[in-house]
Amino acid sequence: xxxxxxxxxxxxxxxxxxxxxxxxxxxxxxxxxxxxxxxxxxxxxxxxxxxxxxxxxxxxxxxxxxxxxxxxxxxxxxxxxxxxxxxxxxxxxxxxxxxxxxxxxxxxxxxxxxxxxxxxxxxxxxxxxxxxxxxxxxxxxxxxxxxxxxxxxxxxxxxxxxxxxxxxxxxxxxxxxxxxxxxxxxxxxxxxxxxxxxxxxxxxxxxxxxxxxxxxxxxxxxxxxxxxxxxxxxxxxxxxxxxxxxxxxxxxxxxxxxxxxxxxxxxxxxxxxxxxxxxxxxxxxxxxxxxxxxxxxxxxxxxxxxxxxxxxxxxxxxxxxxxxxxxxxxxxxxxxxxxxxxxxxxxxxxxxxxxxxxxxxxxxxxxxxxxxxxxxxxxxxxxxxxxxxxxxxxxxxxxxxxxxxxxxxxxxxxxxxxxxxxxxxxxxxxxxxxxxxxxxxxxxxxxxxxxxxxxxxxxxxxxxxxxxx
Numbered sequence: 361x362x363x364x365x366x367x368x369x370x371x372x373x374x375x376x377x378x379x380x381x382x383x384x385x386x387x388x389x390x391x392x393x394x395x396x397x398x399x400x401x402x403x404x405x406x407x408x409x410x411x412x413x414x415x416x417x418x419x420x421x422x423x424x425x426x427x428x429x430x431x432x433x434x435x436x437x438x439x440x441x442x443x444x445x446x447x448x449x450x451x452x453x454x455x456x457x458x459x460x461x462x463x464x465x466x467x468x469x470x471x472x473x474x475x476x477x478x479x480x481x482x483x484x485x486x487x488x489x490x491x492x493x494x495x496x497x498x499x500x501x502x503x504x505x506x507x508x509x510x511x512x513x514x515x516x517x518x519x520x521x522x523x524x525x526x527x528x529x530x531x532x533x534x535x536x537x538x539x540x541x542x543x544x545x546x547x548x549x550x551x552x553x554x555x556x557x558x559x560x561x562x563x564x565x566x567x568x569x570x571x572x573x574x575x576x577x578x579x580x581x582x583x584x585x586x587x588x589x590x591x592x593x594x595x596x597x598x599x600x601x602x603x604x605x606x607x608x609x610x611x612x613x614x615x616x617x618x619x620x621x622x623x624x625x626x627x628x629x630x631x632x633x634x635x636x637x638x639x640x641x642x643x644x645x646x647x648x649x650x651x652x653x654x655x656x657x658x659x660x661x662x663x664x665x666x667x668x669x670x671x672x673x674x675x676x677x678x679x680x681x682x683x684x685x686x687x688x689x690x691x692x693x694x695x696x697x698x699x700x701x702x703x704x705x706x707x708x709x710x711x712x713x714x715x716x717x718x719x720x721x722x723x724x725x726x727x728x729x730x731x732x733x734x735x736x737x738x739x740x741x742x743x744x745x746x747x748x749x750x751x752x753x754x755x756x757x758x759x760x761x762x763x764x765x766x767x768x769x770x771x772x773x774x775x776x777x778x779x780x781x782x783x784x785x786x787x788x789x790x791x792x793x794x795x796x797x798x799x800x801x802x803x804x805x806x807x808x809x810x811x812x813x814x815x816x817x818x819x820x821x822x823x824x825x826x827x828x829x
Contacts, residue, residue, distance in 0.1 A: 506760065506770040510801035515827045516540060521777055521796025523692060523736065524609045524650040526568045528781035528794045531575035535592060536792065538800065538828060539566030544580055545829050546592060554828055557595050570611035579618055581608030587620050587630060601637040603628045612652035619661055621649030627663055644671050644680045651694040660720060662704055664691030670706050672720050682723050688712040695738040699745050707735025710753050729766050731759065737782035743809040750793055752778025758793055760805055774801055800828065
């Protein structure tokens with residue numbers, strides 16, 4: 361008792377305060393498991409990190425420029441971030457370039473689920489089309505690659521270097537006709553078989569060749585002014601028609617009417633269904649006719665001449681209804697667009713060097729471009745809205761243009777002399793060019809009509825150089 365009383369009396373109390381006034385009671389703390397000081401932080405078995413001090417750049421969570429691709433990789437990163445971090449993270453951006461994300465943003469957060477009967481497992485723009493659709497940039501389409509070298513070269517001895525002749529044509533049955541000196545040869549593309557169709561003799565020569573649309577019959581223009589019709593499958597002459605006074609340098613078939621142009625400045629129309637040599641004569645040029653093309657609906661005939669004129673004729677007219685005189689050199693290159701009715705392209709010679717585009721419905725010139733060299737041929741692609749041109753002095757190149765922007769798709773070189781002859785395969789993918797260097801070169805230029813894919817650097821023929829005769 362004395363010890364207890366001594367312990368209690370050991371309390372230092374203020375003056376005038378007794379120990380009884382404190383009313384001290386003993387409290388049982390055994391019912392509390394722990395006692396927590398308010399000045400200390402309680403830790404449990406769950407660790408919740410503080411994002412403020414996190415270094416996100418260490419884990420590549422900030423936007424960084426891709427070292428591989430600039431376009432397609434960014435779209436992939438944004439789509440991946442949308443799948444992993446939520447839709448809003450696609451549009452969110454770092455607070456500064458190459459710096460950690462804003463600490464106010466939670467990486468993982470609760471969000472409202474959207475009902476989607478078609479795909480309940482994703483909220484991305486791929487599986488769910490909602491009002492908050494994520495706009496992911498589409499990577500730019502890669503330009504089509506065109507092989508710079510021909511996949512086949514044929515030696516063509518005696519192929520004349522004459523701007524006013526037309527000695528190469530490719531039929532719809534995949535047979536190439538070539539006029540070499542006094543002879544015409546047929547080259548079957550599928551088998552590479554060469555057949556000698558005819559020999560005009562040492563006093564005559566081949567000036568032009570043209571297949572019918574069906575590819576069964578071949579028209580041959582001669583230096584004497586005659587026009588011969590040959591059966592390509594039987595190698596037999598069916599008919600011979602005269603009427604021109606001198607060489608027949610250009611031919612053009614419609615359905616049953618064959619138009620022929622000559623150095624005598626006239627255009628004759630031959631109807632193979634009647635016995636007459638020709639049914640009409642079109643007079644309008646003042647010099648040699650070197651370009652002839654029927655429109656795809658066979659209603660209009662375009663003719664170009666060495667008088668620098670481009671004339672448009674109606675089907676039943678004896679006079680041209682359009683006379684276009686903007687060219688300043690001979691007009692041999694003529695081609696109608698298969699994609700737009702009434703759209704005509706024409707090219708001028710050495711003094712002109714221009715490709716011009718016309719609307720024959722109102723005679724307006726739509727556009728023109730100076731190519732820098734003589735335009736020898738023009739040919740529209742039927743698979744894509746592009747046009748190919750071949751050139752002479754002074755670059756001897758082949759050019760592929762995108763219409764209507766007239767941006768260059770490709771420039772092909774290889775001929776050592778001006779590229780005077782041009783034709784296209786039945787599938788519209790391969791062109792053949794001929795030059796005074798006595799070679800025929802095959803180029804894979806256009807995609808197929810269905811795939812629109814990249815042009816392949818391999819064809820149906822073996823690589824290498826062979827002879828056409």
